Amino acid sequence: xxxxxxxxxxxxxxxxxxxxxxxxxxxxxxxxxxxxxxxxxxxxxxxxxxxxxxxxxxxxxxxxxxxxxxxxxxxxxxxxxxxxxxxxxxxxxxxxxxxxxxxxxxxxxxxxxxxxxxxxxxxxxxxxxxxxxxxxxxxxxxxxxxxxxxxxxxxxxxxxxxxxxxxxxxxxxxxxxxxxxxxxxxxxxxxxxxxxxxxxxxxxxxxxxxxxxxxxxxxxxxxxxxxxxxxxxxxxxxxxxxxxxxxxxxxxxxxxxxxxxxxxxxxxxxxxxxxxxxxxxxxxxxxxxxxxxxxxxxxxxxxxxxxxxxxxxxxxxxxxxxxxxxxxxxxxxxxxxxxxxxxxxxxxxxxxxxxxxxxxxxxxxxxxxxxxxxxx
Amino acid sequence: xxxxxxxxxxxxxxxxxxxxxxxxxxxxxxxxxxxxxxxxxxxxxxxxxxxxxxxxxxxxxxxxxxxxxxxxxxxxxxxxxxxxxxxxxxxxxxxxxxxxxxxxxxxxxxxxxxxxxxxxxxxxxxxxxxxxxxxxxxxxxxxxxxxxxxxxxxxxxxxxxxxxxxxxxxxxxxxxxxxxxxxxxxxxxxxxxxxxxxxxxxxxxxxxxxxxxxxxxxxxxxxxxxxxxxxxxxxxxxxxxxxxxxxxxxxx
Numbered sequence: 067x068x069x070x071x072x073x074x075x076x077x078x079x080x081x082x083x084x085x086x087x088x089x090x091x092x093x094x095x096x097x098x099x100x101x102x103x104x105x106x107x108x109x110x111x112x113x114x115x116x117x118x119x120x121x122x123x124x125x126x127x128x129x130x131x132x133x134x135x136x137x138x139x140x141x142x143x144x145x146x147x148x149x150x151x152x153x154x155x156x157x158x159x160x161x162x163x164x165x166x167x168x169x170x171x172x173x174x175x176x177x178x179x180x181x182x183x184x185x186x187x188x189x190x191x192x193x194x195x196x197x198x199x200x201x202x203x204x205x206x207x208x209x210x211x212x213x214x215x216x217x218x219x220x221x222x223x224x225x226x227x228x229x230x231x232x233x234x235x236x237x238x239x240x241x242x243x244x245x246x247x248x249x250x251x252x253x254x255x256x257x258x259x260x261x262x263x264x265x266x267x268x269x270x271x272x273x274x275x276x277x278x279x280x281x282x283x284x285x286x287x288x289x290x291x292x293x294x295x296x297x298x299x300x301x302x303x304x305x306x307x308x309x310x311x312x313x314x315x316x317x318x319x320x321x322x323x324x325x326x327x328x329x330x331x332x333x334x335x336x337x338x339x340x341x342x343x344x345x346x347x348x349x350x351x352x353x354x355x356x357x358x359x360x361x362x363x364x365x366x367x368x369x370x371x372x373x374x375x376x377x378x379x380x381x382x383x384x385x386x387x388x389x390x391x392x393x394x395x396x397x398x399x400x401x402x403x404x405x406x407x408x409x410x411x412x413x414x415x416x417x418x419x420x421x422x423x424x425x426x427x428x429x430x431x432x433x434x435x436x437x438x439x440x441x442x
Numbered sequence: 443x444x445x446x447x448x449x450x451x452x453x454x455x456x457x458x459x460x461x462x463x464x465x466x467x468x469x470x471x472x473x474x475x476x477x478x479x480x481x482x483x484x485x486x487x488x489x490x491x492x493x494x495x496x497x498x499x500x501x502x503x504x505x506x507x508x509x510x511x512x513x514x515x516x517x518x519x520x521x522x523x524x525x526x527x528x529x530x531x532x533x534x535x536x537x538x539x540x541x542x543x544x545x546x547x548x549x550x551x552x553x554x555x556x557x558x559x560x561x562x563x564x565x566x567x568x569x570x571x572x573x574x575x576x577x578x579x580x581x582x583x584x585x586x587x588x589x590x591x592x593x594x595x596x597x598x599x600x601x602x603x604x605x606x607x608x609x610x611x612x613x614x615x616x617x618x619x620x621x622x623x624x625x626x627x628x629x630x631x632x633x634x635x636x637x638x639x640x641x642x643x644x645x646x647x648x649x650x651x652x653x654x655x656x657x658x659x660x661x662x663x664x665x666x667x668x669x670x671x672x673x674x675x676x677x678x679x680x681x682x683x684x685x686x687x688x689x690x691x692x693x694x
Binding site for chain 2: 102103104105109110111112114115169172173174175176178179181182184185186187188189190191192193196248251252253254255330394395398399400401402
């Protein structure tokens with residue numbers, strides 16, 4: 067089936083070339099980092115994780131959110147979702163690959179990565195994260211590919227795929243829960259040390275992921291013959307709306323606990339975190355998106371809907387891909403305020419990883435769109 | 443039952459996966475190995491802060507210099523990427539959660555030596571995904587620089603800021619390398635090792651040797667000097683509420 071990605075129109079090839087250029091720039095920046103060490107990044111002894119781990123965390127959420135198109139189709143038998151389910155699964159594949167790459171570029175000694183498997187340590191949440199992410203990647207490749215192949219051949223999917231699909235549902239929840247535990251289990255980091263972390267992650271993931279999927283569906287609608295069902299779109303919008311409301315609610319819960327209790331750790335972390343301008347931009351975008359999404363008239367307007375989806379995605383990317391990590395480190399163990407600013411090479415490497423993800427996404431979506439068009 | 447190729451390969455793979463059984467069991471059986479065994483030696487340091495204050499802030503610098511010399515700790519000027527095993531922090535920073543408005547300025551500013559606390563229940567040991575950070579029988583939290591992958595999870599977990607990462611190749615920043623201790627490479631984390639290599643040779647830790655306000659000894663031995671000091675005078679530890687069980691005590 068992969069050969070279907072090898073024929074496309076001019077726009078398709080321009081887009082692929084553009085991504086390849088970004089990947090090349092990212093790779094050359096990475097070579098620089100590989101030779102000189104993480105000194106080329108903005109990371110410090112006080113802020114020892116930054117943009118890379120933030121992107122990793124955010125993308126685990128995007129990967130997990132595939133479950134929001136899997137559940138309606140396979141558990142609730144909503145047939146109209148069948149057209150987008152495979153796109154959700156392929157989005158998960160691309161997102162998990164990006165997650166893994168972001169972990170690798172963050173390592174000081176990347177060539178020793180397999181030490182995690184050579185010396186397995188079940189007491190480390192990172193060990194579990196690697197396990198569940200690897201498993202989730204495998205599940206989504208197997209499920210997505212086989213479902214699509216059977217659609218192409220016009221035969222029922224192999225029987226063994228069904229149990230894998232059911233397994234992938236709790237598995238999706240597990241990847242983001244475990245990623246939440248990476249942070250929530252660290253007693254010395256006030257901003258992360260809350261039982262709400264994993265729940266907040268899941269809520270924001272189920273808003274940002276489907277928002278991205280809506281945007282991607284609408285783009286495919288324009289550049290290809292792919293047509294997305296209006297009903298599916300409205301149902302995805304409902305998911306985004308609920309998840310966004312819950313996300314904002316969870317953030318407000320943190321604010322209450324911090325400021326009503328007046329316990330310094332929690333309160334000061336929030337205070338210092340919101341000194342960073344992008345956190346306010348994130349809050350503003352969240353409110354703006356909610357105004358559009360909660361209003362029936364505005365959300366059924368397709369331009370307003372696109373704006374809302376972009377606002378949700380950018381807001382949560384700022385909050386989770388940048389702010390969440392900064393919040394954990396903003397107060398050092400000596401109660402100094404630590405600032406962090408990613409450097410140009412760090413951003414180039416991150417853009418390169420995103421470009422790799424989008425290339426995988428483009429290839430997989432191209433295959434899926436072509437197969438679906440031919441099978442109709 | 444007829445055996446076709448598919449079934450044969452399937453059964454073969456299933457049989458092969460049995461080989462993974464023992465290693466997997468061993469991994470989970472080993473979860474407890476990081477816990478401290480009871481009744482053995484437990485090393486700790488008690489710092490007599492009054493004695494230290496009369497000597498002036500220079501002695502902390504001397505202790506740090508001695509430590510950093512024997513352990514080939516690179517001298518990196520850029521503070522954000524500095525590697526430090528022991529250094530002085532003013533009381534208002536090292537004990538930021540234990541100050542009040544009536545403490546006088548000079549006490550708030552007085553330097554307290556800070557280093558790895560070799561916690562009884564060390565978060566860095568718990569989170570390390572490769573076992574590169576581990577706990578010895580005698581309580582020392584040790585590092586295997588050759589196994590560390592540089593993920594820096596331990597730095598996020600340590601509530602004492604005691605860990606340093608080699609953002610760049612440290613070798614050009616070690617002027618006179620000590621041939622008896624390994625140099626590190628870029629991309630790994632490092633920290634105080636309680637001078638495990640000196641203890642093995644029957645010597646005191648370097649910072650203790652040059653500074654008699656610091657007392658090193660076995661906290662499990664009621665006849666030891668450190669035990670008697672802690673038993674007879676009031677002492678504090680950094681961030682005790684987190685339950686990590688630090689083994690560095692400050693007598694105030």
